[in-house]
Amino acid sequence: MVEILWFRQDLRLADQPAASAAAAAGEVLPVYVWDEVSDGVRPPGGASRWWLMRSLAALDADLRARGGRLLVLEGRAADVLASLARETGARAIHATRQTEPWWAPIEAKLGGLLKLHGWPTLHPAGALVTKAGGPFRVFTPFWRAHVAKGAPAAPCPAPGTMRFAPVPGGLAGRGVPRFSPRWAAGFDGVPGEAGARAALAAFLPKVSAYAARRDFPAEDATSRLSAHLHFGEISPRACWHAVEGRDGAEAWQRQLVWRDFAHELIRQHPDSAEVPHRQAFAAMAWTDVEREPGRGWLEAWQAGRTGYPLVDAGMRQLWRTGWMHNRVRMVVGSFLVKHLGIDWRLGERWFWDTLTDADLPNNAMGWQWVTGCGVDAQPFHRIFAPVGQAERFDAMGYIRRWAPEYRSVEPVDPIVEHGAARAAALARLAAIRKEAGGAADGGAADGGAADGARG
Numbered sequence: 071m072v073e074i075l076w077f078r079q080d081l082r083l084a085d086q087p088a089a090s091a092a093a094a095a096g097e098v099l100p101v102y103v104w105d106e107v108s109d110g111v112r113p114p115g116g117a118s119r120w121w122l123m124r125s126l127a128a129l130d131a132d133l134r135a136r137g138g139r140l141l142v143l144e145g146r147a148a149d150v151l152a153s154l155a156r157e158t159g160a161r162a163i164h165a166t167r168q169t170e171p172w173w174a175p176i177e178a179k180l181g182g183l184l185k186l187h188g189w190p191t192l193h194p195a196g197a198l199v200t201k202a203g204g205p206f207r208v209f210t211p212f213w214r215a216h217v218a219k220g221a222p223a224a225p226c227p228a229p230g231t232m233r234f235a236p237v238p239g240g241l242a243g244r245g246v247p248r249f250s251p252r253w254a255a256g257f258d259g260v261p262g263e264a265g266a267r268a269a270l271a272a273f274l275p276k277v278s279a280y281a282a283r284r285d286f287p288a289e290d291a292t293s294r295l296s297a298h299l300h301f302g303e304i305s306p307r308a309c310w311h312a313v314e315g316r317d318g319a320e321a322w323q324r325q326l327v328w329r330d331f332a333h334e335l336i337r338q339h340p341d342s343a344e345v346p347h348r349q350a351f352a353a354m355a356w357t358d359v360e361r362e363p364g365r366g367w368l369e370a371w372q373a374g375r376t377g378y379p380l381v382d383a384g385m386r387q388l389w390r391t392g393w394m395h396n397r398v399r400m401v402v403g404s405f406l407v408k409h410l411g412i413d414w415r416l417g418e419r420w421f422w423d424t425l426t427d428a429d430l431p432n433n434a435m436g437w438q439w440v441t442g443c444g445v446d447a448q449p450f451h452r453i454f455a456p457v458g459q460a461e462r463f464d465a466m467g468y469i470r471r472w473a474p475e476y477r478s479v480e481p482v483d484p485i486v487e488h489g490a491a492r493a494a495a496l497a498r499l500a501a502i503r504k505e506a507g508g509a510a511d512g513g514a515a516d517g518g519a520a521d522g523a524r525g
């Protein structure tokens with residue numbers, strides 16, 4: 071019998087419960103559906119589409135090495151899969167669970183034909199609950215519950231052998247499309263499962279220094295696994311177990327738990343990329359980017375031409391490589407929202423289009439965190455000073471690399487002056503506080519922003 075294996079953001083064969091289940095049940099027909107049209111779908115932006123196309127090609131090559139291939143179809147996923155199942159007489163469609171809100175209606179349309187396996191996170195959704203039995207809204211107790219639960223299940227190996235179903239005649243020619251945005255020439259990373267494994271192996275010797283060095287953007291101290299994890303080329307539990315028992319592992323495992331927490335938040339707030347968790351922020355008077363004085367500010371930020379060396383270096387690293395260091399993501403995000411007073415959703419969308427690791431849960435949580443409108447976020451009144459951040463995290467080497475015209479961390483012809491911008495941001499905050507009749511930006515209820523994990 072034919073078993074359709076529907077790949078989504080689980081583009082791997084190791085620790086892939088859907089692949090294992092399909093292989094155990096019968097002849098596998100692996101398929102990926104490029105779907106830009108189903109209700110609510112947010113298609114990948116340019117940079118992440120670049121990664122995706124290469125990841126699909128790598129998966130196709132891995133399947134071919136086993137005697138199969140990846141069929142890539144286009145259209146409404148539910149319709150495309152239902153018609154493929156009819157055409158092939160498939161018994162089931164196997165898939166790994168996903169968190170993004172657009173999947174549930176598509177899955178519902180497939181009804182009993184769809185068999186869901188595994189999770190994109192360390193633990194199944196809902197496995198960790200508060201003492202009152204509800205979902206977590208604050209990171210530190212979520213982390214504590216994680217620690218109390220113990221290590222996630224060990225990863226399972228790739229299926230030993232796979233028998234493949236023939237691809238239906240009319241579809242045999244469909245391969246993996248190529249896509250490159252015009253700015254992709256310098257993108258970093260090797261998409262695909264082998265690339266993910268190599269990135270993890272390269273990171274292992276750095277785990278012990280991670281906690282001390284991860285905030286220094288000039289250093290190559292982090293794993294660079296984010297796009298691999300987003301596309302599921304490696305499972306988070308495989309990452310967890312690879313470092314388990316190593317000196318310093320916990321600091322890095324904690325970041326994997328932040329990723330789980332972002333998935334938790336997106337389940338609670340599916341519209342997190344659009345709607346601030348703290349309602350008071352809906353009334354914030356953001357800068358009008360079409361009129362003076364804000365005209366041109368968004369473009370200056372995007373192009374790395376704000377006059378602030380660390381901000382400009384970060385934005386140029388993003389444009390050239392499709393990735394930006396986490397500390398710098400916080401600095402450029404804070405600068406957009408607080409110094410320029412520009413709506414965080416415009417920053418979220420720019421990242422969506424330019425990050426190869428663009429990820430709905432992580433990006434929405436990151437932007438709500440830097441803005442201070444997230445449920446567990448840095449308070450709005452904590453404004454990163456780009457110069458102070460560059461000094462504290464020894465960023466001159468990073469600035470020299472990405473914005474070499476700057477000779478120091480000090481601004482040159484800045485589009486806004488730090489002190490005035492800070493005062494304007496605090497005035498905007500005071501206005502929404504007044505409107506909300508008190509505190510609008512309580513910040514992290516447990517001090518999560520300041521607990522060293524992110525701040």
Ligand SMILES: Cc1cc2nc3c(=O)[nH]c(=O)nc-3n(C[C@H](O)[C@H](O)[C@H](O)COP(=O)(O)OP(=O)(O)OC[C@H]3O[C@@H](n4cnc5c(N)ncnc54)[C@H](O)[C@@H]3O)c2cc1C
Nearest residue numbers: 292293294295296325328329396399427428429432433436
């Ligand atoms: C404004 C803003 C936007 C962001 N947008 C994204 C995004 O679209 N996609 C994305 O994957 N990450 C995003 N992040 C989180 C973080 O910056 C990246 O995950 C990290 O820089 C990736 O580099 P790395 O793989 O070397 O991370 P490492 O430090 O090696 O961490 C290992 C893994 O843990 C996870 N992780 C690390 N930090 C965080 C975090 N703060 N929140 C959630 N998960 C985390 C990632 O999956 C990462 O690959 C954003 C952060 C901010 C402040």
